[in-house]
Amino acid sequence: MSIQAIIFLCTGIVALILVIINIFLVMYSREANQKIDKLLENGKVKDFKDIFLNQKERNDNLEKQLKEAFLKIENLDKISERTIQKIGIVRFDPFNEPAGKQSFAVAVLDDKNNGFIISSLFVNEGNRVFAKAVKGGKSEHVLSKEEVEAIDRAINSK
Numbered sequence: 001m002s003i004q005a006i007i008f009l010c011t012g013i014v015a016l017i018l019v020i021i022n023i024f025l026v027m028y029s030r031e032a033n034q035k036i037d038k039l040l041e042n043g044k045v046k047d048f049k050d051i052f053l054n055q056k057e058r059n060d061n062l063e064k065q066l067k068e069a070f071l072k073i074e075n076l077d078k079i080s081e082r083t084i085q086k087i088g089i090v091r092f093d094p095f096n097e098p099a100g101k102q103s104f105a106v107a108v109l110d111d112k113n114n115g116f117i118i119s120s121l122f123v124n125e126g127n128r129v130f131a132k133a134v135k136g137g138k139s140e141h142v143l144s145k146e147e148v149e150a151i152d153r154a155i156n157s158k
Contacts, residue, residue, distance in 0.1 A: 081111045088153030090146045094121055107150040113137035115154075117147050 039051065086109040091101040102122035109115035117139065119130045132141040137155055139147075 084108050085111050086154040086157045088150040090150045092146045105146045105150040107154040109154045113155055117150060119147055
């Protein structure tokens with residue numbers, strides 16, 4: 001082989017390597033440009049400063065919304081402490097009559113075991129209904145064993 005053939009062959013190999021490198025660089029450049037276009041919102045944003053300012057504004061808005069959400073949750077927690085959360089029901093027959101257990105006691109309590117108890121005594125002459133306040137799971141009024149049981153069921157219902 002002559003020197004000219006060797007030089008021609010080496011030049012061809014170098015040219016082929018350069019073409020391969022050029023194709024790789026074009027593909028990499030195209031991919032990088034697509035990412036930059038996406039970052040710049042396809043030409044809508046002309047400056048990186050705008051991107052950072054927009055992102056800061058979004059973060060500030062999200063932070064404000066998050067604070068508002070936490071305040072709402074906190075308010076709901078306070079409200080829920082005073083809402084009915086526990087109920088205990090006891091049906092009973094005060095006189096062991098064959099009519100069945102038509103009398104009942106219902107305890108309705110909040111998270112701190114405050115609320116009321118309603119009792120209904122069904123007797124042959126009619127029906128009597130009583131309501132008694134409950135504070136901290138106790139009442140200032142004398143409670144029947146069924147009322148105490150209703151309060152216990154309500155407290156242990158969670």
